[in-house]
Amino acid sequence: MTSGTLLRTPLHEEHVALGAKMVPFAGWEMPIQYRDGIVTEHRAVRTAAGIFDLSHMGEVHVRGPRAGATVDRLVSSDIAGLEVGKARYGLLCNEKGTIVDDVIVYRLEAETYLIVVNASNAAKDVAHIRRHVGGDADVEDASLDTALIAVQGPRAAVIMSSVTDLEIREATVEDLAPFGVVAARVGGARAHVARTGYTGEDGFEVFVPWDRAVGPWARLLAAGGALGLRPIGLGARDTLRLEARYSLYGNEIDETTDPIEAGLGWTCHLAKDFIGRDAIAKAKERGPDRKIVGLVVEGGVARHGHQVVHDGKAVGHVTSGTFGPTVGKNIALAYVPVALGKVGTELGVRIRERDIPVRVVRTPFYRREAP
């Protein structure tokens, strides 16, 4: 794909001014890192705060009197039980019980649900959602009207609160519970603020109108500058999520993987009917052949697609791998046979034709200490 065909977020010029390296990602031109690099950005999020432009992600609104029941049928998790002002992680699956995408559903109002989907799947997901919703609710693809800014890290709350006014006067954004979502003004722009993220830290995601994104971005950067807030690119977003053992679509999960083997059985509310439910229930009953495990690699960096070996035989593959700046080790996630998935098991990863020793470890690789 040439750069001429890539989409740009409303914060494109801000990234360039901040010295970002822009790269193609899922049809978008996105910052992979800024001047000081991925490791510095990663550490800023763990110790202070980082601000991310996630405007490439897709936002789909489902509205109407039957919106709740409709989204409940689309998404694996318990959406019928989701209160107004709350969000929940879940999966879009197909009838075969494999994963179309992983999403977060936000119940913004009684009859308004926001589904946030991966940029790489946005077109596919919108088609999937429209096909299954039919005439039961209104579906609006708001992806190109909605900018998304995340502020993540131990200082995210204090930075956010300095530029945010909630519609409920007596509350501050610091009081927002994990997975809560509220209407607010952020840096002067009308917004929804959610206490969600993808880094393993406390943090917020701010949905603002596309053409109002620069104000909140600039105000947040200015407010956080003295507190160590840095802009964070997709490179550190990946190392942060991997340390926290969050799945990435296209790596750990896709339309060939089912939620059980992916370790996402907890997102599947099997007591209700949803697309893929029967196949997933069967997969759970049968028990998976393989599972995702965490690996620590000594003497190399395992990467997506590398083979996992045992007794000289290929037994699985690495789904994601990198250097984890906070854990200080080369870490990876991989599919291996269940029998080889116990913590402490010694395996190998084939890196450049050599089998490098790896050990199965507990995940997440990194867990934030309770505040």
Add this chain to the structure above:
Amino acid sequence: MSTVPEDLRYSKEHEWVRVDGDVATIGITQFAQDQLGDVVFVELPSPGARVRQFASLGVVESVKAASDVYAPVSGEVTERNVKVIESPELVNTEPYEGGWLVKVKLADRGELSTLLSAGDYRSHIGDTAPTGGD
């Protein structure tokens, strides 16, 4: 603008060579380390290994990806930089000094003439601004 010391020779693949007698010290350039980003792992041949000009010499891995390092000259490896194996970030912080990779006993001094001068390398990376010295 990238630092390109005058006294080194360069490959188009962004390695540098410093010649001292018949020993060449090899590393990757400031431009290369900047393109790679944070280096987290290096894989280098042991002393005694023979390397061939423009064939893979080792691997430098950044957070993002693995990249081959190509031997800018042929010869026998006399030493590898143990410090850079322990602290790969030296490739980023001191690409021309503490971040060197291997020393090679030159097999053919004539190969040096196939490498780029500092000026030619600057043009190669599209860096037309004058360097600030090094």
